[in-house]
Amino acid sequence: MDAAALLAQRVRAGDVRATARLISMIERDDPSRLETLKTLHAWTGRAHIIGITGPPGSGKSTLTDKIVSELRNRKRRVAVVAIDPSSPFTGGAILGDRIRMNRHSTDESVFIRSLATRGHLGGLSRATSEAVRVLDAAGYDDIIIETVGVGQSEVDVVRLADTIVLVSVPGMGDDIQAIKAGVMEIGDVFCVNKADRDGAERVVREIRAMLETAVLNGASTRFSVLYASLAAESAIPDSVAPETHDYFQQGAAHHIAKQHHDHGELDLPPVLTTIAESGEGVRDLVDAIKAHETGLVSTGLLAIRRRENLAWELGKAAADRIQSVLEHEERKSAMAELASAVLEKRTDFYEALDKLERSLAAAYVAQES
Ligand SMILES: Nc1nc2c(ncn2[C@@H]2O[C@H](COP(=O)(O)OP(=O)(O)OP(=O)(O)O)[C@@H](O)[C@H]2O)c(=O)[nH]1
Ligand SMILES: [Mg+2]
Incomplete structure (x- = not known):
């Protein structure tokens, strides 16, 4: 068994020192923690x-x-x-x-x-x-x-x-x-x-x-929780487009809350x-x-909330990665060069932006692999 798997096993078994050690690795942003975290995910x-x-x-x-x-x-x-x-x-x-x-x-x-x-x-x-x-x-x-x-x-x-x-x-x-x-x-x-x-x-x-x-x-x-769940039970008419389902349910929750309020029993x-x-x-x-x-x-609602939170976390992690690509020296000098090109009217702002975005995407993919 390799070190990462061994650490995961200890954490799972409730070994406090192993758990503390893994959290220290997390604090340090130690890349070797990732294997252990992946193994632990199932639990x-x-x-x-x-x-x-x-x-x-x-x-x-x-x-x-x-x-x-x-x-x-x-x-x-x-x-x-x-x-x-x-x-x-x-x-x-x-x-x-x-x-x-x-x-x-x-x-x-x-x-x-x-x-x-x-x-x-x-x-x-x-x-x-x-x-x-x-x-x-x-x-x-x-x-x-x-x-x-x-x-x-x-x-x-x-x-x-x-x-x-x-x-x-x-x-x-x-x-x-x-x-x-x-x-x-x-x-x-x-x-x-x-x-x-x-x-x-x-x-x-x-x-x-x-x-x-x-x-x-x-x-x-x-x-x-009450209004969200009552709203979830209310049938969504076919005429409501799927992309506006969330909006519809929020409206329904709002409506139910108002009714409760009118009866003096707002939750x-x-x-x-x-x-x-x-x-x-x-x-x-x-x-x-x-x-x-x-x-x-x-x-x-627990499952829904966890999914929303995780989707948000994924977006945030992706944005962090993109940011780190953007802050790379190479990218910075490319941006300076593009800025000159815009100022000297060799290109316009939006063409420069498109170009930057393409190079960013290429660098991002390269970083991934
Ligand atoms: N009077 C009174 N004091 C309290 C009560 N609860 C906490 N304190 C005091 O308030 C002070 C701050 O308490 P903490 O528990 O450290 O507050 P905290 O929100 O964790 O503070 P930070 O982590 O620094 O933001 C301490 O001196 C506590 O003893 C309370 O119910 N009544
Ligand atoms: Mg505190």
């Missing part, structure tokens, strides 16, 4: 992947620690991947997390790992995705991804989760705005942490109001309060997370 797809995101300092790590305990009470094996985009040079947060989650360190059924890459955030979402798949193949039942949620690149990181928990806290008015702007639409379960502070109930009301508007506007079917994603420090509310939070998973499975 992925079992775990419930949970994303936890929210503003810095909102209590994600404290909450994660308590969620881990609750999942352990339920006899689940749990892995945590904490994303640290600022690392490996600062490391302060990681140290804090180590202390915070220390009590799980002797529990063999809990695996906690901070993930950092030196590269750009795109590299981080690649590494996260690979690490999660490794942990899935290693047999962890629940895999939690903890990441600071402030913008698009962080959203990318949690995109591979089945269930996304959005954490907010009282007394951060502007952060609610930030959540509203970019991150709101990805939440499946909403958690207002630090409920021991003033204003938690107001934040709950604000979030519910935002969700209501969003669901009624049909902003995203991701918001409601919104859960918005819960917690005090992570004492553990208050954590059991209900875990119930909501698990109810979301059950809903995804029973409606068939």
